Amino acid sequence: MGVQFDHPWLLLLLIPFAVGAVYGYRADFRLIGGRKKWAVALRASIILLLVLLLAGLRTYTLVKDKEVVFLSDRSSSMRELSSVSSWIATAGEGKGTQDKVGAVSVGLDAVVEKNLDYSPLTDGSFGGEVGSGFTYLEKGLQLAGSLFGGQGNRHVVLISDGEENVGEVLNGAKLLKERGITIDVLPYIQPDRKDAAVEAFQVPQKLFLAESFTFEVLIRSTFSGNGELRLYEDNTEIGRKTVSLEPGENRYALQGVAKAPGLHRYRAEIFTEGDEQSANNVNYAFTRVTGSPKVLIVEGKSGTSSNLENVLQSGLIDYSVMEPTMLPSEIAKYAAYDSIIFNNVSGDQVGGKQMELIEAAVRSYGIGFVMVGGEDSYGMGGYFKTPIEKLLPVSMELEGKREVPSLGLILVIDRSGSMSGDKIELAKESAMRTVELLRAKDTVGVVAFDDKPWWVVEPQKLDNKDNVIAQINSIPSAGGTDIFPAVSEATEKMLTISAQRKHIILLTDGQSARTSAYNDLLSTMNDEKITMSTVAVGDDADVQLLQSLAQDAKGRYYLVKDATTLPAIFSREAALIARTYIVDKPFVPSLVQPGDWRELLSGGLPTVYGYVATTPKSTAQTVLSSPEPDPLLARWQYGSGRSVAWTSDLSGKWSRDWVAWNKFSDMFTEMVKWTFPQFTASPYDVNTVVKGNEVHFEVKVESDTSPEELEAVIAGEDATEERIPLIQSSPGIYTGVMEVRNPGSFLINLQGKSEGEVIDGGTGTGFVIPYSPEYRLNVEDSQKKLQQLAELTGGRMLSWEDPQAVFQFNTKPYKSLRNWDYALLVAALMLWLADIAVRRLALPWGRMAEALLAAMPWRRRASMRAAAGSGQPGASAEPDAGLARLAARKSRTAAFYGGDGGDATTPPAAVRADAKPRAQTPPTASPPQEGAGRNNGSGTEDAAPGAERLGRLLEAKRRGKR
Known part of the structure; x- marks a missing residue:
């Protein structure tokens, strides 16, 4: 270990400090004897520590x-x-x-x-x-x-x-x-391995209907061979070509024709024999084809959209019909349509992800949306608090609108180990959403079960929804599965509930551990008018048992493949048992805010025989209403898009007079056209370049005026949005950068702002990161x-x-240095306190030091050896302890006041170890006579001893006052 100083020249201060210490010790000092030595030593030590601290003392090891x-x-x-x-x-x-x-x-x-x-x-x-x-x-x-x-x-x-x-x-x-x-x-x-990768794929960003264009494909290969290049438009194959590959770059050009309007995603894919890496065999490109609009009809029941199809055909609007289960899970595929129509579609038929994608497509990309009513739509379809309800101009909440029968609802939820993860979380969300849909006068209970039932929420009135929701949110997952005890407990509790309608919802994803006789239980339910619906999650559930239970308990059975539909199912069940959403009495709608549709709706309106009750949102425009009043036809602007709500049906059950009305075709054609995107061509030209995990945007403004602010709204395949501010780098040119973490397809919507007014630039284009750059062939x-x-x-x-x-x-x-600053500072502080104590406190320092030394082990051992040498075990080495104490006290007093007694720490002769004890008794002294004295050898007599001692006391007092 070594020592070093940060500022060694400061050690020169020790020289004047040493001189000062010597001077202080030799000069006239208020303290004398041992206290003087201690005081000088302590102060010198403090100064030494402070000098070392200033000099930067460090120790080090190599x-x-x-x-x-x-x-x-x-x-x-x-x-x-x-x-x-x-x-x-x-x-x-x-x-x-x-x-x-x-x-x-x-x-x-x-x-x-x-x-x-x-x-x-x-x-x-x-x-x-x-x-x-x-x-x-x-x-x-x-x-x-x-x-x-x-x-x-x-x-x-x-x-x-x-x-x-x-x-x-x-x-x-x-x-x-x-x-x-x-x-x-x-x-x-x-x-080394054989690999062919589609590195680049380009098509024009904008096309007109029936326009011919060229696909440009760049394929990089590590080997020679033949392959087949295939092209797809929105997952439909439009051509294939046999190609010959050579090591390095291979470029190909293929011809195509824009056959359908809308935003299309093209795909190029290479198939070669012997290719050992398939992750990089595909690439994508986007283009927008301008032409007649296209509408997607989603029908809840097959063959019920004929009236809608006839309307669109008469308006020369192209359309496609799709089942809810076939809805795409990529937002780019929704961008191929100008509007989407839900025709009596139940929410449990639409996955949660699909709802989110449709909501994002309407809000950010200007795609229209129309919901047509029916017995499985709106609140009856379980759309309460879903993304679809968010984009509609009406809500499913009916609180305060009409008298609704009191409800008693018990939710029986499987919490076994197989329900862990997303299943139990979606089940809890479903239960919480159902509680939010109920009213304060309704009664709700929640029982979770594994191999035995556990009451999460005892049946109670909904006076405190937040407390009930918090308890539901605490349900854990563990254990096995036993259905019967849970259903039996729920039925027993339901018998004690006072409500006009009583219903149980059973949810499970497994097989019951035992098969019990449900006949008596079902008989009790039927006698007490208790209904039960069952929800089977996945193929592992006891489908046969749950289906028979729902049928015998006069409820509904649901087989759920997509767990994200669970919240819609629970909401739908809560609406169905209330049975107040459907209004089935005839009426003639009244005009409220027809706006630009006034001419079409003038001259009298047909009778409507039923609809699904909803509540208009505060900023929505109610066009037609019922006598309740409930909205029959409402519309509003939602983000970049528009949506329309028609709460009656179009199959003819409730709207047979409307379907036969001579203005029906014009009216509903105009309704759908109103939702179409409000831009025909984007005023911006967008170019994107992908570099690593960054996408660089360059936007050119094709109009004469540039917006003050411009941002790109980017939506990925998971419906998440990211807003990228674009900075104007030169007149009419804006740039920005976005980071991406995963490959996929992305759509761009540009939004500008001028003079405080938002300008929607429309969907300019899309871009694709086809695969991770890790799979690119490195050159x-x-x-x-x-x-x-x-x-x-x-x-x-x-x-x-x-x-x-x-x-x-x-x-x-x-060198590994060790800093001593803190230790030196603490030591200096402790010594400073000791210095104050020695100077200011009149304590018996000698006796304290003597007691401390006597307590040391070696001093005790020395005393014992001395006693053993005298032949008197245990006897004191002192001949007279009392006399020794008196002599020591006299010596210390003399030393304190500067007498001839010597140092306080020096023992008197009478108590020295080598002194012989005196046996004689000291003579009795007579009182001193006044004026008595003794000859001092100079012919004069000294003052009396008492006067001499008094003088010393007075002198000590004067020194203390200095």
Whole structure:
């Protein structure tokens, strides 16, 4: 260990301080004797500590320990991750006991797999989520460099193929070099294999109907051979061509014709014999074809849309008919339509993701939406608090509109282990949404069951919905499945509930552990007018049992394949048992706010015989209403799109007079056209360039005026939205950057703002990241870059055959400093307090020191040896303890007041160990006579002893007042 000073020249201050200490000790001082020595010593020590503190006293040790951080590339291009993990574990065995080792993994993100410490690495300890679709080595180096705590012998071991596609690894290496950190590289060499990739696919962004255009395809291959190139338009094959591939780039041009209007996604796919990598065989492109609009009709029951089809045909509107279960799960496919019509579609037929995509398509991309009523629509379809209700101009809530029968509802929810994850969460959401739909006078209970029932919410009035919802949200998942006890408990509780309508909803995804006789239970339900609906989640549920229970209990049975439909099912059940949504009495609608439809609706309206009751939203425009009043026809603007609600049907059951009306075709054609996107062509030209995980936008304004603000609204396949502000880089040109984490299709909607007014730029185009850049065929020499990386920082190129070489590098000792500032400051403070005590407190310091010394072990042992030597065990070494105490007190008093008694710490002669005891008794002194004295050898007599002592006391008092 060594010593060093940050400011050694300040040690020169010790010279004047030493002179001052000597002067203070020899000069006239208020304290004398032992106290004077202690006071001078303490103050000198304080000054010494402060000088050392100012000079920056540091101790150090020379350190030769090594610090190594393994940085592992765990992107998709690294295919042998198990061998990498094993190599790192083997290399870690070569570390010394004082060497530190850590581990970091990197993909798009970087994570610490093991902190830098003395513990060894183990095989299989790499499991952090890093985003394997990209390689960001620069970020990995930054994180690895942040783990080091020492000042030397620091190495980062990078294990990678060098095929980075985000950032620049050499920039990160330069930063580590400035900090003295070395980068060793273990190159991962990709095995040679046959691979053909569609690297680029381009079509014009805008086309007119029946326009011819060219597909441009770039295919990169590592081998020679023949293949087949296929083209698709919205998943429909439109052509194929046999191509001959050569190593390197292969470019092809194919002809196509724009046959249908709307936004279309084209796909190019290559099929070759012997291709060992299929993830990069496809690429996509978007184009918008201008022409006649197209409408999608989604019908709840097959063959019930003939009236709607006739209306669209008469208006020369192209359309397609689809079942709810066939709705696409990609937002780009909805963009091919100008409007979507739901014709009496129940919410349990539409998945939760599809609802979110439709809502996003209307809100952000201007696609229209029309809902046509019926017995399975609106509230009766379970749309309460769904994305579809959000985009409609009406809500399903009927609170306060009419007298609704009191309801008693018990939810029986399977909470067994098989319901864990999304199932139990959706079941809880379903129960909570049902509670929100009920009113304060309704009674609700929730019983969860596994192998036995557990009452989550005892049946109670809904005076406090928030409390009930909180209890439902706490349901865990565990255990087996036994249905009968739970249903039996629910039935018994239902018998005690006072309500006009009583209903049980049973949800389970498994087989009951035992088969009990349900006949008596079902008889009780029928006698007490208790109904029960059952919901089977997945194919593993006891379908036969649940179907028979629902049939015998006069309820409904649901087989759920998509768990996201559970909330709609529960909401629909709550609406069905109330039976107040349907108004089935005839009436003639009244005009409320017809607007530009006034002319079509003038001259008298046909009779309507029924509809589904709803409540108009505050900003919606109610065109026609019933006497209740409930909206029969309402419309509004929702984001970039428009939506219309027709609460009666169009099958003829409730609207037979309307279907026969001579204005029916014109009216409903105009209704659908009103929802079409309000732009015919975008005023912007959008170009996108994908670089790594970034998409760069360049938007050119084709009009004469540029907006003050412009942003791109980007929607992905999962219906999530991201708003990217675009910065005007030059007149009429705006740029922006967006980061992406996963491949997929994305649609762009541009929104501008001028003078505080929002300008919708419409759906300009879309862009696609077809596959992860990890699957691109790299044309650069990545091994050369790794070699540069090692040379830049003075590192080594390691080999897979010698993992022990990681810790075999020459070390350079460096100083590990220890800071003493805090310790010196504390010591100086303690000594300062001691200095004050010695100077200001008149304590028996000598006796305290003597007692402290006597308590020391060696002093006790010495006393015992002295007693043993005198032949008197246990006897005191003092001949007369009382006399010794009196003599010691006299000596200390004399020393304190400066008499001749000597130092307070010096024992009197009478109590010295080597003194002989005196046996004679001191003579009795007579009282001093006035004026008595003694000759001092100079012919004069000294003052009386009492006068002399009094003088010393007065002198001490005067010194104390100075």
